[in-house]
Amino acid sequence: MAAVRTSSEIGFNRVAIIAVLVVTIIFLAPIYWIASTAFKPRNLATTIPPTVVFQPEISPFVKLFTKRSQMRSPPSPEEYAAAPWWERVVFDGGEKIVRDGKGQVQWSGYPSRFLNSLIIAITSTVLAVGMGTFTAYGFSRFKVKGEADLLFFILSTRMLPPVVVAIPMFLMYRAVGLNDSHVGLIILYTAFNLSFSVWLMKGFMDEIPKEYEEAALVDGYTRMEAFFKIVLPEAATGIAATAVFCFITAWNEYAFALIMTNRRAQTAPPFIPSQVGSGLPDWTVIAAGTFLFLLPVAIFTFLLRNHLLRGMSFGAIRK
C-alpha cells in the first residue's frame, strides 16, 4: 500500500470509478426495464418513447397470479384429489382471491411453476454440489487410477450443446416415465451440473493443505470426521461459489424444461413465454413474471456474496 498517492493515481481512481459506473448501468438497464414494466399499466408498457414516470400498480401481478374461468374450467373433484398439495392450495385460494361476479377467478399456473422451479433447482444444486464435493475430494487427496482420463471424461459431458441430446433424452424419459416429472428434471440438471461442480471443487480442494486432515488423523479422528470437521468448513467458500453457479444454471434452464415438461413439473422459464401466445401479448404480465423469477437468484447471490467474492479470487492468491 502506498501511503502517499500521486495525482496520477487519484486520476486513475476517478477513471476507474466512472468505468465501473458505466458498466453497472449497462448491466442494470434490462433489470430496471423489467422491474419498471412489471408495475406499469398495460397501455403504458409499449409507448414510444418509454414512459418513465407513471403511477405504479399491481395489476400485472394480479393478472399473473390469477386466471378467469373462461380460460380454464375449475378442476373436477377427481382432478382435485389427484393434484399435489400445492396445486390444491392454489385451487382453494383461487376461490377467495378475486371474484368479478360473472365468472370464477382461480390461481394461474404461475405459482405452481415457480414452486416447481424452486424444488427442482434447489434439489439438483444440493445434489450436484454435494456429489461434486465428495468426488473432488477423492480426486484431490487419493491416487485415483487414470485420474486425468476420468476428469477429462467428466468434463466431456459439457463438450456439446445439451440440446443436441434433447430428443434422445426425451424418448428415453418417455420410455421410463420420467417426462413431466420433478425427478426427471432433477436428474437431468444434476448430471449437467455435476461435471462443473467436480472441476470447480477440485480446484478449491487442491488449495486446502492436506496437513490439516493429517493432523486430525493423527489426533485420533477418522478420515470422514476429518473431512466434515476440517475440510468442509475450509471449503465453504468454494462450495458457496459452486452452488451459486449450479443454482443459476438449473434455475435458468429453458430448452430441456420446454421439451421434457408440459404441466405438472413445468418450471417457470418455459411457462413465462407461453403466456405471450394467447391473444395480444400483455408485456406487463410477462415482466411481472420475469421480475419475480429474478428474485431467488438475486437473494441467493446476495446472501452468499462474501463467499462469492473470496471464491472468485481464490485461485489468484498464492500462499
Add this chain to the structure above:
Amino acid sequence: MAHIQLKNISKTFGNHTALTGLDLDIADGEFFVLLGETGAGKTTTLRLIAGLEKPSEGQVFIDGVDVADWGAAERDVALVLQQYSLYPRYTVRENLEFPLKPKIRRLPDAEIKDRVDRAARTLRIEHLLDRKTDRLSGGEMQRVSIGRAIVRKPRVFLMDEPLSALDAKLREALRTELKNLQMQLGATFLFVTHDQIEAMSMGDKVGVLNHGRIVQTGTPHEIYNNPRDTYVASFVGSPPMNLIDGRLVNGRAVMAPLNFELPFSGGAKASGATDGRPLVFGVRPEDVYLESGAPVEARVHDVENHGVEKILTLRVGDAMLRATVPARTDVAIEQAVRFAWNPDKVVLFDKGSGVSLRHAG
C-alpha cells in the same frame, strides 16, 4: 512413552525411492534427531511412524508391537509440523481441545479444560487462548502446535522441522524450551531437521540420513568427532570438517596433490592405514591452528568475524581450508600465514569408499 523400532524399511513412490533398508531404534524417553538434507527421506520416515504412509517393505514396531495395520488414529502419536498444523477457523483453545475430543478417546470436559490450561501454562500461551489462530505470530503458532501435541500425552512426539520457519532468535529460544519440555515429560521425541546445529544441541542421539539410508547413528559427540564417512564429516559441523587427499608415509601425512606434509599421531588407532594407501584426511577447523613456526604456508583467502572467534579460509595451492581461530588473532586477507593441525584429532577416510578407517572393519 514408547520404544520405536523400524526394521528394514523401504518406501518407494512410483519410480522414486525415498527410503532403502532403513533400521532405526529409538529408546523410550530418548530425544532422537533425524538429520538430513532436503529430500533425504526424513519426513517420509516420520510419516511412516505416524501411520500416514505405509512402508513398501519392512516393519514398524511401537513398544514391540508391529503396527502395520494400525491407522494414524490408533497409533497415539503426536505430530508437529513446520506449518499448517493449526486449524485456521478455530481459536487457540479450540485447537488445543481438538486432539482431546475424538470419539475413540474423548475425555470428560473437566479433564479437557484442565489439560488445556496446563499445556497453556507450560508453553506460556494462556493469554492467547481465545485468539483466532490467524492472528498469531509464527512463534506463537508453533507454541500452540506443540501445545496441541502435549495435551494428549501421546506415546511418541514426532516433530517435522518445527522450528525451521521461525527467525533465528526465536528458534534458539524454542530449541531450549523443547529440550526442557522433553526432559520434563520424559517422553520419546523424534525430531526431524536439516539443521545440524539443532541436531547437535538437542539430540540425545542423532541419525544422519542420506538418500534414504541411515549413514550413522550415535550421540552428537560421536557424530561430530568420529564421523562414519566423508558425507557425515562434511554435513555435520559449521564450518564443516576439512577434507584433504593424501597418503601416510612413515607416520607423516603427505598431501597430494597439495604437496605439504604434517605430523600424524593416530597411526595406532587407524587400523589398516597402511603406508601409501590413498586416503582422505579429515580435520575440524578448530583443530587447525596458526603458528609462526608451523610447517605449512598458506594465504588468508577470507576472514569471517563471528565475535568470539574468526573463521579463516586459507588457500593452499588451489585448495581451501577452514580454520577457527580466536577473535583476537590479527590477520588480513592475502596475508601469508603458517598453520599446523592437532595430529590427535585427525580422522582418516578411505579415498575410494569415503568410509572412516575407524568404522571400517
